[in-house]
Amino acid sequence: MGGAADERREALLARIAASLAPRFDGSLSRQTVEWYVRECHNLLERPSTVGRHLPVLAERFARQRLVALAQSQGLAAKPxxxxxxxxxxxxxxxxxxxxxxxxxxxxxxxxxxxxxxxxxxxxxxxxxxxxxxxxxxxxxxxxxxxxxxxxxxxxxxxxxxxxxxxxxxxxxxxxxxxxxxxxxxxxxxxxxxxxxxxxxxxxxxxxxxxxxxxx
CATH class of the missing domain: 3.40.50.2300 (Response regulator)
Structure with missing residues (x-):
């Protein structure tokens, strides 16, 4: 991957992070959200057969992990x-x-x-x-x-x-x-x-x- 493909990937990950960040405002930093989005995309990309669904699943995976992170640190309630x-x-x-x-x-x-x-x-x-x-x-x-x-x-x-x-x-x-x-x-x-x-x-x-x- 290189050039235009890298730019498209970075733009996609930035959009996902921007969509998730408001939910965790006050509990997790924007940098933390961005790091998790990037790692979740990378983790799912390796064994994935989901192809074009990867961005949707990466966003969902990142959201799940960020909620769990906030809960484990006492920054979010567990109802x-x-x-x-x-x-x-x-x-x-x-x-x-x-x-x-x-x-x-x-x-x-x-x-x-x-x-x-x-x-x-x-x-x-x-x-x-x-x-x-x-x-x-x-x-x-x-x-x-x-x-x-x-x-x-x-x-x-x-x-x-x-x-x-x-x-x-x-x-x-x-x-x-x-x-x-x-x-x-x-x-x-x-x-x-x-x-x-x-x-x-x-x-x-x-x-x-x-x-x-x-x-």
Missing amino acids: VPEVLFVCTANAGRSQIAAALTARHAGGRVHVRTAGTCPAGRIDPMVGLALTEIGLDPGMEFPKPLTDEVVAAADVVVTMGCGDACPVYPGKRYQDWLLDEPEDAPLEEVRAIRDHIDERVRELLAELIGLPSARQ
């Missing part, structure tokens, strides 16, 4: 508990868990996801398994694990990513042993989805008093 789901590719298990948590919690829990080695897209069978129960993963995308989203979370749920998730003292961690849906047939992905649904209900029973699947 509801924050749950972070982490798996390896952020293309299967964590996406299923986040979608089901958002459905069952009904706004009483905020969810984030991340991957220790993110894929370029959500697994197609995972997308299908969610769509057939009325959940649309179309607005979601794999994203890398970053420190501020861990720091902002009240509960961190890991799924097969070992010791790659940073550990913060006093934070609550759970490790869910789940099969990997990547490249699995739809029937197996459905079984994984239903297992995750049970675990999600158990977690929400503890966090917000939602009846668990066993009740």
